[in-house]
Amino acid sequence: xxxxxALLVGLLAALGAVAVPLAGRPSGARLVFGATALAGLGLVxxxxxxxxxxxxxxxxxxxxxxxxxxxxxxxxxxWFLLPLGLSVGCAGLFAFGGAHGPVAPRxxxxxxxxxxxxxxxxxxxxxxxxxxxxxxxxxxxxxxxAHDHAQAENRRAARMYLGFAGFGGLCLVLAFGVLAGGxxxxxxxxxxxxxxxxxxxxxxxxxxLAGAGSKAGIAPLxxxxxxxxxxAPSHVSAVMSGAMTKVALYVxxxxxxxxxxxxxxxxxxxxxxxxxxxxAVIGALRANLEEDTKxxxxxxxxxxxxxxxxxxxxxxxxxxxxxxxxxxxxxxAALLHTLNHAVFKxxxxxxxxxxxxxxxxxxxxxxxxxxxxxxxxxxxxxxxxAAAASLPPLSGFASEWLLLQALLAAWRVGDIxxxxxxxxxxxxxxxxxxxxxxAxxxxxxxxxxxxxRTPRAAGxxxxxxxxxxxxxxxxxxxxxxxxxxxxMLDLAEPALRLMVGSTAPQxxxxxxxxxxxxxxxxxxxxxxxxxxxxxxxxxxxxxxAPAGVVVGPAWxxxxxxxxPHFPFGDPAGQPxxxxxxxxxxxxxxxGLLGAHERVTMPAPGxxxxxxxxxxxxxxxxxxxxxxxxxxxDAVAAQAERLRGLSIRQCLxxxxxxxxxxxxxxxxxxxx
Amino acid sequence: MAVVWSVLxxxxxxALMLAAxxxxxxxxxxxxxxxxxxxxxxxxxxxxxxxxLLRKKPVMAENASAVSLAAPYLAAGAxxxxxxxxxxxxxxxxxxxLSDLILVAxxxxxxxxxxxxxxxxxxxxxxxxxxxxxxxFAALAEPALIVAVLSLAILAxxxxxxxxxxxxxxxxxxxxxxxxxxxxxxxxxxxTENARIPVDNPSTHLELTMVHEAMILEASGRHLALWEYAAxxxxxxxxxxxxxxxxxxxxxPAGAAPQWWVVGLAAWAVKMGGLAxxxxxxxxxxxxxxxxxxxxxxxxxxxxxxxxxxxxxxSTGLT
Numbered sequence: 001x002x003x004x005x006a007l008l009v010g011l012l013a014a015l016g017a018v019a020v021p022l023a024g025r026p027s028g029a030r031l032v033f034g035a036t037a038l039a040g041l042g043l044v045x046x047x048x049x050x051x052x053x054x055x056x057x058x059x060x061x062x063x064x065x066x067x068x069x070x071x072x073x074x075x076x077x078x079w080f081l082l083p084l085g086l087s088v089g090c091a092g093l094f095a096f097g098g099a100h101g102p103v104a105p106r107x108x109x110x111x112x113x114x115x116x117x118x119x120x121x122x123x124x125x126x127x128x129x130x131x132x133x134x135x136x137x138x139x140x141x142x143x144x145x146a147h148d149h150a151q152a153e154n155r156r157a158a159r160m161y162l163g164f165a166g167f168g169g170l171c172l173v174l175a176f177g178v179l180a181g182g183x184x185x186x187x188x189x190x191x192x193x194x195x196x197x198x199x200x201x202x203x204x205x206x207x208x209l210a211g212a213g214s215k216a217g218i219a220p221l222x223x224x225x226x227x228x229x230x231x232a233p234s235h236v237s238a239v240m241s242g243a244m245t246k247v248a249l250y251v252x253x254x255x256x257x258x259x260x261x262x263x264x265x266x267x268x269x270x271x272x273x274x275x276x277x278x279x280a281v282i283g284a285l286r287a288n289l290e291e292d293t294k295x296x297x298x299x300x301x302x303x304x305x306x307x308x309x310x311x312x313x314x315x316x317x318x319x320x321x322x323x324x325x326x327x328x329x330x331x332x333a334a335l336l337h338t339l340n341h342a343v344f345k346x347x348x349x350x351x352x353x354x355x356x357x358x359x360x361x362x363x364x365x366x367x368x369x370x371x372x373x374x375x376x377x378x379x380x381x382x383x384x385x386a387a388a389a390s391l392p393p394l395s396g397f398a399s400e401w402l403l404l405q406a407l408l409a410a411w412r413v414g415d416i417x418x419x420x421x422x423x424x425x426x427x428x429x430x431x432x433x434x435x436x437x438x439a440x441x442x443x444x445x446x447x448x449x450x451x452x453r454t455p456r457a458a459g460x461x462x463x464x465x466x467x468x469x470x471x472x473x474x475x476x477x478x479x480x481x482x483x484x485x486x487x488m489l490d491l492a493e494p495a496l497r498l499m500v501g502s503t504a505p506q507x508x509x510x511x512x513x514x515x516x517x518x519x520x521x522x523x524x525x526x527x528x529x530x531x532x533x534x535x536x537x538x539x540x541x542x543x544x545a546p547a548g549v550v551v552g553p554a555w556x557x558x559x560x561x562x563x564p565h566f567p568f569g570d571p572a573g574q575p576x577x578x579x580x581x582x583x584x585x586x587x588x589x590x591g592l593l594g595a596h597e598r599v600t601m602p603a604p605g606x607x608x609x610x611x612x613x614x615x616x617x618x619x620x621x622x623x624x625x626x627x628x629x630x631x632x633d634a635v636a637a638q639a640e641r642l643r644g645l646s647i648r649q650c651l652x653x654x655x656x657x658x659x660x661x662x663x664x665x666x667x668x669x670x671x
Numbered sequence: 672m673a674v675v676w677s678v679l680x681x682x683x684x685x686a687l688m689l690a691a692x693x694x695x696x697x698x699x700x701x702x703x704x705x706x707x708x709x710x711x712x713x714x715x716x717x718x719x720x721x722x723x724l725l726r727k728k729p730v731m732a733e734n735a736s737a738v739s740l741a742a743p744y745l746a747a748g749a750x751x752x753x754x755x756x757x758x759x760x761x762x763x764x765x766x767x768x769l770s771d772l773i774l775v776a777x778x779x780x781x782x783x784x785x786x787x788x789x790x791x792x793x794x795x796x797x798x799x800x801x802x803x804x805x806x807x808f809a810a811l812a813e814p815a816l817i818v819a820v821l822s823l824a825i826l827a828x829x830x831x832x833x834x835x836x837x838x839x840x841x842x843x844x845x846x847x848x849x850x851x852x853x854x855x856x857x858x859x860x861x862x863t864e865n866a867r868i869p870v871d872n873p874s875t876h877l878e879l880t881m882v883h884e885a886m887i888l889e890a891s892g893r894h895l896a897l898w899e900y901a902a903x904x905x906x907x908x909x910x911x912x913x914x915x916x917x918x919x920x921x922x923x924p925a926g927a928a929p930q931w932w933v934v935g936l937a938a939w940a941v942k943m944g945g946l947a948x949x950x951x952x953x954x955x956x957x958x959x960x961x962x963x964x965x966x967x968x969x970x971x972x973x974x975x976x977x978x979x980x981x982x983x984x985x986s987t988g989l990t
Contacts, residue, residue, distance in 0.1 A: 368794065371736045389784055392777040404773055404817065408824045411984060419984040423977055426821055427814040434813035437780060438806035441787045445802065450794025451734055519771050519830040526769060529755065530778070534748030537897060541744075544725045545893040549740075554732035554793045555889065575791070575799025583807035587966045 040089025050078025083342030097466030127186030171211030195261025234353020266320030272313025279306030729892030760935030763925020790886030801885025852979030
């Protein structure tokens with residue numbers, strides 16, 4: 001299976017090269033997108049086979065100068081192939097359905113390379129190959145983010161993305177360096193033999209958290225994500241949010257649970273829990289304030305990545321505190337949410353793409369009422385929205401239930417400071433989940449419900465064929481994953497064993513459990529119970545109430561009737577994106593995101609209109625755009641002075657450097 | 672035999688919850704009216720209202736979608752499913768293994784989202800206003816709820832509602848400060864979730880601060896009946912939930928013979944009456960607060976819940 005997957009990586013990379021001449025042909029783009037959709041299917045098959053068959057390894061006949069490039073397929077990498085494959089498959093199918101005629105080569109060629117990079121990262125079994133895949137993924141996705149470079153905001157997004165990607169890659173190089181130590185062998189098998197201890201372990205985790213976390217969007221390195229993900233074409237946004245962030249989390253999990261060895265203290269999980277909680281709340285709150293569909297969804301990705309990071313951190317803490325069953329529970333929550341989020345976030349980004357295609361806008365304030373024009377998209381989106389809002393019995397609820405159970409059991413670790421921190425993290429996780437529900441109601445309600453806000457939204461057209469199946473497929477999977485989380489946990493068992501050396505509490509295929517004999521969640525009976533209750537309500541109402549409805553105009557709440565030049569009613573008579581976010585902006589935004597509202601009233605007698613300005617700024621982004629460039633300029637100004645040195649000073653500088661090096665060498669030799 | 676009893680108890684419980692919901696709403700209204708010096712409508716008035724509404728044909732806006740048609744049924748179904756899971760007079764009912772606290776919170780969230788979407792369906796200003804406020808309040812109530820659940824889960828070792836009720840009934844936990852704090856936090860959450868004073872006013876229409884009524888402004892006829900019934904069920908299930916955990920006295924234990932049910936039913940009726948009296952007195956005694964004061968109210972609940980959990984950590988038995 002591993003050989004087939006390695007061949008797939010090669011084929012995808014070759015497809016990237018072939019895509020340049022293919023892009024100009026009428027059906028060239030369809031060929032490339034169709035091939036990646038099939039590749040997604042192959043990745044899912046490879047993942048399932050890897051989980052069922054057990055680990056395998058492969059040394060390629062080429063590689064870096066010091067040895068072969070190593071690949072391996074163990075349960076952990078096999079599990080992460082599932083979200084990757086599902087996301088790539090659905091996105092490829094969507095792009096296949098939407099591609100009519102030639103596509104610009106810069107939009108087409110990086111796409112298969114991007115997928116190949118992600119697969120290579122997951123399959124890598126040495127540091128070099130992993131970094132190669134990680135960087136291929138970064139660079140290819142950067143090219144896709146920058147595809148529409150005519151717009152200044154996309155250029156800005158691509159620049160910032162490249163900066164963060166470079167920073168992340170650098171941190172990962174350093175992490176491998178610190179982990180490998182003096183021996184310098186970066187093969188995973190060699191790294192496992194020399195697990196780091198104490199400060200070195202903390203340094204490795206900090207570097208990985210910065211390196212993989214900046215790619216995954218863990219706060220405070222999340223600010224590029226709401227800029228870059230929306231700038232890419234919709235199917236790429238879907239894969240960046242659905243799969244690429246998960247690949248970064250895979251790197252994090254690979255380091256924390258495999259390469260660093262099992263003998264780590266419990267407090268190593270604390271930074272992950274804290275940063276995860278911060279990401280979850282900031283992402284969910286921003287999702288309530290953003291006014292662009294794709295930006296909103298990217299912020300929701302930050303929230304979900306935060307939840308997964310909390311699960312990983314808890315698993316690390318439980319493992320360190322020698323509570324293997326709870327560690328498996330937390331790890332199961334993280335793995336399951338990884339898969340569930342990949343599916344529903346891919347779906348929602350594709351929906352945003354379909355809406356952009358049909359109604360020609362990403363702004364919530366230019367959409368509305370699309371359920372009448374795009375019914376299939378609307379109902380498919382509802383499945384994803386309900387899962388993202390963690391409503392039972394959909395997939396998001398199952399994994400968040402597991403995460404809450406792990407959080408509620410975290411007091412067993414025993415350390416009082418940790419207990420208090422985790423109690424606060426529990427509150428933050430609940431806050432994030434409820435904020436996500438609010439954000440999803442806002443998203444779906446403003447896009448699909450109400451009246452059309454623009455003529456273009458009123459004339460929206462829905463795609464048919466493959467693009468529609470690309471929405472229905474993940475919608476169906478969201479329902480299925482929600483109803484049968486037990487099956488997926490069963491499949492994840494080898495991965496859990498690899499991560500924490502224990503398996504999640506066994507509860508059968510139709511339930512998931514918090515602990516042996518503890519609380520259980522049975523999705524299928526719950527779904528039947530709700531369906532039965534709805535059926536009872538329908539039956540009673542049918543018996544007692546007259547059939548049919550009377551249709552009349554909507555009550556206008558006292559507004560005057562809209563004049564005829566407002567064909568969709570008074571625009572002020574409908575909640576706007578900023579208006580819908582107002583309560584949360586006032587309640588939480590002022591403290592966390594520096595949200596402000598300013599009313600400028602004209603002086604008496606003045607004829608200008610009163611202005612209400614509302615907005616917010618991510619504190620990290622303001623810091624990044626304020627002090628950091630100033631520091632950079634100061635450093636650059638100092639460095640510039642070197643150019644003005646005379647020949648004597650230049651020679652003196654060189655001489656001084658040599659003397660310093662020799663002194664360092666002598667000092668190192670003496671110790 | 673135990674299985675038969677548990678199924679019978681479950682069926683009786685379902686019938687009881689479905690029948691008691693409108694009566695409880697009527698009793699609370701009647702009690703409030705008496706406290707304010709009015710005669711008040713008959714306690715069965717909500718039931719009569721429901722039957723009247725069922726007979727009327729709903730009027731729907733021209734641009735209403737299928738969401739307006741389906742949401743009331745989904746909300747009522749979710750409320751019923753949640754009410755089925757909260758134990759009333761007996762423990763160990765057939766659905767007891769399902770009755771997880773987080774699941775009940777999830778089912779309530781399902782109903783809330785259905786209601787918010789129904790409020791946004793037609794695109795009227797009030798519906799959207801109510802929906803955005805409702806979801807914002809819920810976002811603040813959820814952490815308080817889960818932190819209170821944390822205290823319960825630490826003491827009982829599980830989040831299963833039936834098991835928590837059993838643990839608190841049987842294992843003489845005594846009076847714990849943490850439980851008291853959790854109870855206050857849960858009461859504040861219950862007040863918010865049921866749109867009661869001081870967060871919202873259940874008996875006003877067309878007031879600028881209203882939340883719940885704003886979302887169902889467009890509903891009429893059988894749809895309005897379903898919304899009203901779901902709201903009654905939510906009030907009942909919250910009170911039953913508080914009673915099951917904090918006043919477990921008299922509840923028939925799991926697998927007990929039916930004569931215990933009579934005791935349990937009587938005890939439950941007394942408890943619910945007491946809680947209704949307490950709620951009516953609480954609502955009559957205080958004024959509704961401004962919308963943007965609600966975060967302080969719920970923030971205080973969250974802090975009390977956290978304080979309860981921290982007290983549990985500090986108390987020697989756990990560290």
